[in-house]
Amino acid sequence: MEFAATNAWKEAVLNRVIFTNISDAADSSAHDTVLYVGEQVVLDTLRRKYRNLPRKYVPLPNGLVVVQSTPLLSLGVFAKRAFKPGDVIVRERPFLIAATDINLDPSADGKKVNPFISNTVLGEILKSAEKHFLPPNRDGFGALLTEYSLNPVIDSRKDIFRSLYVLCCNGFRIDEEDFETSGVYKEYRIVSRVASRINHSCSPNVLCHFDEATFTFNAVVTRKIRIGEEILMMYCPLEFPRVERHLWLLPYNIDPCRCEACERTDQEGSTQKRKMIRDFDMHKVIELSPQKALKELNRLRNAIEEEKLHFLPAYPNVLQSIGSLWTKLGKSNLSEDLQKQADLYYGIHTSSQVAQR
Numbered sequence: 158m159e160f161a162a163t164n165a166w167k168e169a170v171l172n173r174v175i176f177t178n179i180s181d182a183a184d185s186s187a188h189d190t191v192l193y194v195g196e197q198v199v200l201d202t203l204r205r206k207y208r209n210l211p212r213k214y215v216p217l218p219n220g221l222v223v224v225q226s227t228p229l230l231s232l233g234v235f236a237k238r239a240f241k242p243g244d245v246i247v248r249e250r251p252f253l254i255a256a257t258d259i260n261l262d263p264s265a266d267g268k269k270v271n272p273f274i275s276n277t278v279l280g281e282i283l284k285s286a287e288k289h290f291l292p293p294n295r296d297g298f299g300a301l302l303t304e305y306s307l308n309p310v311i312d313s314r315k316d317i318f319r320s321l322y323v324l325c326c327n328g329f330r331i332d333e334e335d336f337e338t339s340g341v342y343k344e345y346r347i348v349s350r351v352a353s354r355i356n357h358s359c360s361p362n363v364l365c366h367f368d369e370a371t372f373t374f375n376a377v378v379t380r381k382i383r384i385g386e387e388i389l390m391m392y393c394p395l396e397f398p399r400v401e402r403h404l405w406l407l408p409y410n411i412d413p414c415r416c417e418a419c420e421r422t423d424q425e426g427s428t429q430k431r432k433m434i435r436d437f438d439m440h441k442v443i444e445l446s447p448q449k450a451l452k453e454l455n456r457l458r459n460a461i462e463e464e465k466l467h468f469l470p471a472y473p474n475v476l477q478s479i480g481s482l483w484t485k486l487g488k489s490n491l492s493e494d495l496q497k498q499a500d501l502y503y504g505i506h507t508s509s510q511v512a513q514r
């Protein structure tokens with residue numbers, strides 16, 4: 158259902174779009190001066206949970222990554238040095254957080270009812286919202302709409318759809334539970350300068366999360382990254398064969414996925430491994446003899462490592478289980494390293510409320 162975009166209505170929704178008016182170049186003293194135009198409910202709820210919101214954050218040193226052209230499509234983010242699992246490679250405050258699922262009906266005077274506002278209305282709102290941006294953020298936001306995302310429909314109504322398209326294509330989704338708001342919001346999308354350029358891979362090397370307390374977006378390394386390698390995240394669940402992944406990826410304008418895992422010739426082998434990872438039953442393993450259990454767990458571990466799916470929560474579980482079995486078999490020396498590695502990956506997960514595209 159389309160709503161007439163009355164001014165009052167637009168105003169009501171505009172108040173539900175958050176801007177972090179801080180430039181990327183800001184030094185730490187400037188973090189106190191973050192100015193939010195708009196939604197108070199979110200901030201008030203978060204303030205009850207965290208004192209001094211938004212907290213200062215420790216910016217990463219400059220020059221860890223660079224945005225440049227990628228064989229995948231248009232631009233991507235690349236490592237300027239080597240990284241190891243657990244390293245934070247991107248940390249930044251988004252310059253836009255917008256509710257993309259808003260339960261408001263203009264005819265009901267801004268109170269509840271219809272689940273979605275129309276794209277035209279949201280597009281118009283975002284367009285007017287841009288006026289509030291600091292100049293560097295406005296430029297950063299504008300630069301996100303590169304030729305890769307233009308299509309005839311967008312092109313013909315560029316003025317309205319431009320911002321909306323950036324939000325959909327370059328934004329990360331964070332759900333209501335991440336914000337712990339009660340009330341009207343179900344979903345937000347956040348847009349930032351570097352992270353919004355991170356492309357998708359079916360064998361990703363970072364896990365992304367949004368940290369509420371500092372209002373920062375973070376990308377944590379999940380497997381070794383070489384200098385010059387592209388930083389890649391997942392846009393969809395990955396324990397599925399290529400055909401299924403490609404269906405998941407269509408809404409992200411990825412058709413087809415050109416990542417290393419999808420370009421590999423041995424798709425049959427990959428499909429078998431991913432199915433095994435998806436269907437693996439840890440409970441059944443417990444019933445096996447230690448030797449048999451070890452064999453099964455090592456099969457799972459190898460499949461995860463060969464498919465480069467180290468980000469999966471199952472990975473530290475399997476490392477820890479193999480370690481416990483070695484201890485049981487009297488070889489605690491073998492289990493120590495595994496436990497260390499498992500702890501590292503548990504750490505990566507607990508710090509990560511995963512942000513999705």
Ligand SMILES: C[S@@+](CC[C@H](N)C(=O)[O-])C[C@H]1O[C@@H](n2cnc3c(N)ncnc32)[C@H](O)[C@@H]1O
Pocket residue numbers: 229230231232233301303305326327328353354355356357358409410411412413414415416
């Ligand atoms: C969030 S943007 C990533 C940055 C984008 N490449 C740019 O130049 O701004 C997502 C878009 O990048 C492209 N993309 C990302 N990962 C891809 C992949 N694995 N294969 C093909 N295209 C991809 C798609 O067009 C997708 O809609």
